[in-house]
Amino acid sequence: MNANGATLVASNIHKAFGDHEVLKGVSLSVARGEVVTLIGASGSGKSTFLRCLNLLEMPQQGELAIGTHKFTFGKGMRAANDAKLALLRRSVGMVFQHFNLFPHMSVLSNITEGPVQVKGMAQSEANELGRDLLAKVGLADKADTYPSRLSGGQKQRVAIARALAMKPDVMLFDEPTSALDPELVGEVLSVIRGLAAEGMTMVLVTHEMAFAADVSTRVGFMNAGVMAEIGTPEETIRQPRSERLKAFLSRFHEAS
Amino acid sequence: MYVWEFAALKPYWGLIWQGLLVTVFYTVTTVVAGLVIGLTVGILRTTAPRWVTMPLRLYIEVFRCTPLLVQLVWVYYALPVLIGVDMTPAMACFIALSLYAGSFYAEIFRGGIEAVDVGQWEAGRAIGMRRGKIFRRIVLPQATQVMIPSFINQTIMQLKNTSLVSVVAVGDLLYQGSVITASSYRPLEVYTTIAVLYFVVLFPLTLIADQVELRMGAHR
Ligand SMILES: Nc1ncnc2c1ncn2[C@@H]1O[C@H](COP(=O)(O)OP(=O)(O)OP(=O)(O)O)[C@@H](O)[C@H]1O
Ligand SMILES: [Mg+2]
Numbered sequence: 313m314n315a316n317g318a319t320l321v322a323s324n325i326h327k328a329f330g331d332h333e334v335l336k337g338v339s340l341s342v343a344r345g346e347v348v349t350l351i352g353a354s355g356s357g358k359s360t361f362l363r364c365l366n367l368l369e370m371p372q373q374g375e376l377a378i379g380t381h382k383f384t385f386g387k388g389m390r391a392a393n394d395a396k397l398a399l400l401r402r403s404v405g406m407v408f409q410h411f412n413l414f415p416h417m418s419v420l421s422n423i424t425e426g427p428v429q430v431k432g433m434a435q436s437e438a439n440e441l442g443r444d445l446l447a448k449v450g451l452a453d454k455a456d457t458y459p460s461r462l463s464g465g466q467k468q469r470v471a472i473a474r475a476l477a478m479k480p481d482v483m484l485f486d487e488p489t490s491a492l493d494p495e496l497v498g499e500v501l502s503v504i505r506g507l508a509a510e511g512m513t514m515v516l517v518t519h520e521m522a523f524a525a526d527v528s529t530r531v532g533f534m535n536a537g538v539m540a541e542i543g544t545p546e547e548t549i550r551q552p553r554s555e556r557l558k559a560f561l562s563r564f565h566e567a568s
Numbered sequence: 569m570y571v572w573e574f575a576a577l578k579p580y581w582g583l584i585w586q587g588l589l590v591t592v593f594y595t596v597t598t599v600v601a602g603l604v605i606g607l608t609v610g611i612l613r614t615t616a617p618r619w620v621t622m623p624l625r626l627y628i629e630v631f632r633c634t635p636l637l638v639q640l641v642w643v644y645y646a647l648p649v650l651i652g653v654d655m656t657p658a659m660a661c662f663i664a665l666s667l668y669a670g671s672f673y674a675e676i677f678r679g680g681i682e683a684v685d686v687g688q689w690e691a692g693r694a695i696g697m698r699r700g701k702i703f704r705r706i707v708l709p710q711a712t713q714v715m716i717p718s719f720i721n722q723t724i725m726q727l728k729n730t731s732l733v734s735v736v737a738v739g740d741l742l743y744q745g746s747v748i749t750a751s752s753y754r755p756l757e758v759y760t761t762i763a764v765l766y767f768v769v770l771f772p773l774t775l776i777a778d779q780v781e782l783r784m785g786a787h788r
Binding site for chain 2: 397412414425429
């Protein structure tokens with residue numbers, strides 16, 4: 313925990329791919345137990361920013377502090393090594409749009425892989441943890457199944473269990489329901505809702521506006537690589553200030 | 569009408585058997601050496617910086633784009649002159665066949681590794697795994713599944729290619745065939761027998777390959 317009580321502090325994050333500047337100084341501070349949702353048009357940099365929070369993307373400038381892990385980026389800074397990155401990522405869980413389960417491992421092994429291989433937990437203890445987590449996401453009977461036999465919604469719930477198995481301080485979700493058939497969205501959202509109720513600190517990118525309004529402590533609107541507006545769901549979604557956000561939200565209502 | 573007389577080969581069965589053993593020996597040893605070379609080169613080509621991958625690429629292309637027979641003869645006659653050491657035919661054959669196999673296996677490994685979705689690397693990193701571990705536990709097992717059919721095909725080719733060692737008088741199956749023909753004057757029986765022996769060794773391998781391919785489909 314940081315001095316100001318935040319679990320995660322990202323300051324002035326800059327990221328460019330070649331000469332395409334995708335993040336132009338984005339800052340976000342997330343307190344313990346908060347659920348921050350990021351919305352914004354396609355290409356506004358939501359995923360890139362989220363991936364900067366567990367350093368799957370390396371920012372070119374800025375600072376990141378999560379728990380006791382601190383990184384400063386910029387010219388002249390030594391690039392963080394693989395070991396230091398791995399240490400940070402133990403305490404940051406991530407759930408991907410396309411699940412990225414390990415197809416050659418059973419559901420249970422997918423979940424125990426991290427605790428056993430990264431933390432050195434005994435396999436029997438990890439199995440117990442894995443079964444508890446599977447029960448929690450409603451898939452107690454799928455432990456020995458392979459991912460290819462699961463529906464999209466089930467895959468995503470296993471992916472959530474896999475991330476939770478590392479007992480992270482923060483969970484990141486990048487459009488966790490975008491690859492799902494509409495009738496499977498609900499089961500995944502309800503698992504995430506459950507985590508929010510338990511006080512899990514989360515940052516999520518989603519296009520599910522109603523869900524965002526309902527579950528978030530704050531909603532941030534990203535536009536062209538900056539955090540254009542951020543506030544309570546009431547402020548951001550019900551009383552947007554900028555024209556851009558109004559336009560974005562109205563396009564949304566037309567679409568849905 | 570030609571009258572087949574396989575009985576004429578009776579005194580030579582020992583030689584044929586010996587030749588078959590030499591063929592199998594060269595196959596096994598050069599496949600193992602080729603795999604070691606191929607895995608190393610294949611991994612380096614997917615991960616190492618350019619100044620490492622460029623020479624490796626050159627090695628692969630040289631061995632893929634020249635005939636194995638030329639490589640064998642070159643390693644036997646030209647290489648000793650260049651590096652000033654004597655080369656036995658056996659050594660030359662081992663070196664050329666291993667490097668040849670290595671160049672093909674390297675490409676198979678590289679293809680298999682690159683066929684694994686980057687999302688798999690990311691999922692491994694996201695749970696705090698280090699590169700080496702992700703490679704060993706997540707990527708390589710999946711790459712192997714993709715590679716097995718090409719790998720078995722290449723190994724079948726390798727066994728057939730060992731017949732070229734007879735050119736530098738290494739006593740493999742084909743070489744013994746020519747020796748036996750010279751003294752028995754029975755080329756039809758000799759070469760038919762030899763062809764059948766190659767077939768008998770290789771055909772089961774192709775059946776295994778089919779089985780493996782079927783089995784692999786299991787959890788997809
Ligand atoms: N690895 C990369 N290399 C080059 N450009 C990239 C890379 N990743 C993202 N970009 C570019 O960065 C911009 C922002 O991408 P990002 O994925 O962060 O947007 P997003 O807000 O998540 O959009 P979406 O809603 O479509 O997921 C896009 O223009 C994208 O093409
Ligand atoms: Mg995105």
